Amino acid sequence: MDIKEFTIQIEQAGDRLDKTLSTLNEDWSRTHIQSLIKSGLVLVNGQPIKTNYKGADGDLVTVEIPEPEELDIKAEEMNLEVLYEDSDVLVVNKPKGMVVHPAPGHLTGTLVNGLMAHCKDLSGINGVMRPGIVHRIDKDTSGLLMVAKNDLAHESLVSQLVEKSVTRRYRALVHGNIPHDQGTVNAPIGRDKQDRQSMTVTRENSRDAVTHFTVLDRFKDFTLVECQLETGRTHQIRVHMKYIGFPLAGDPKYGPRKTLNIGGQALHAGILGFDHPRTGEYLEFEAPLPEYFSSLLTVLEK
Structure with missing residues (x-):
């Protein structure tokens, strides 16, 4: 179980704690924090609190994050459009309407489900829910994603994203x-x-x-x-x-x-370029606009 500690600052005093915590960590919704409070996993100065608790200056807040549930993510055969693949990395053109990775309540039909059927070797750095996933695009955004097939590749591609050297x-x-x-x-x-x-x-x-x-x-x-x-x-x-x-x-x-x-x-990730994690060679790929997008432009031109 992961434990996070925060100290309430004077400018946060008087605000509801669920609101304060949700602003400190963008991955936590207020609903999620309220669930943790009800489960006794949020303590203030060592004591459990109610969901409407308002923080005071200097409060020591301890948040216990339970281990994620082991979910059964199944491989699904899909007609993925793979533009490039070797033993380290693959580049895939994600269609509009497809979610990149599973989440609780949405465990099938995602790109990850298709990738698991396509290849057995995906990096495990992001855990069972996001094997191989280095970066994401929204469900209704189409276009190119790079996928890591081992941890060496994953670390290299993430480092390039951090260094802002990836072309997107x-x-x-x-x-x-x-x-x-x-x-x-x-x-x-x-x-x-x-x-x-x-x-x-x-x-x-x-x-x-x-x-x-x-x-x-x-x-x-x-x-x-x-x-x-x-x-x-x-x-x-x-x-x-x-x-x-x-x-x-x-x-x-x-x-x-x-x-x-x-x-x-109407958004399409059309060009993606990066240095190959093992060889260092710069690779760049282009995916044409999906049919709905090109047809829309034709209508507007008329």
């Missing part, structure tokens, strides 16, 4: 007509206090986020852009484009109320 370029269709041909959004991203399932640009409990964009084409009410990630925060492109006033078309979470009915955001 996306095509996105956004609402509005961007007046300038290129730009950079440098704005930190953290969890939205008003909606814990969403991210937002904020200075509180956030991480640096940088997105570069170039306009590729303009339509009457939309703009096609290429976005290059310097960092890889959750929902980064979707949040940043909304922040500058050009939200992604079709985005049910960050888009306008009236948007295109295309089953999720």
Whole structure:
């Protein structure tokens, strides 16, 4: 069992503890923390508390994190589009609508289920739920992902992500007509206090986020852009484009109320480049726009 300790600071005093803890760790929702409190796994100054407890300056908070349940993740035969594969790494083109890895309550039909059937050797650094997964893209974002087949490869690819040396370029269709041909959004991203399932640009409990964009084409009410990630925060492109006033078309979470009915955001991870973990050779791959995206652009051009 993992144990975390926090000390309540004076600026956090008077706030509900579940709210405070959820801002300190973006992986913890308030619901999850309340469940831990009810189970007696959150102590304040050594004593159990109620879910509505409000912190006081100097409180010592101890949170016991139970070991994750051993879940039976089954291999599933899928027609995966693998662009490259060797003994260390593979590159796969994930379709729109597919979740990358299993989670409690959603254990089948994910990319990981398909990868487990495709190959038996996947790195175990991320545990039983995310074998081989180095980075993720959202369910309704299509495109390229690199997958590690052993721990050496996993550590190398993660290190390249940290060093910002991985090439990740996306095509996105956004609402509005961007007046300038290129730009950079440098704005930190953290969890939205008003909606814990969403991210937002904020200075509180956030991480640096940088997105570069170039306009590729303009339509009457939309703009096609290429976005290059310097960092890889959750929902980064979707949040940043909304922040500058050009939200992604079709985005049910960050888009306008009236948007295109295309089953999720028009976003495609089209170009991925990295140094091979063993040879050091730079590899770059490109996946064409999915049919729904290219057809949409054809309609807009007309």
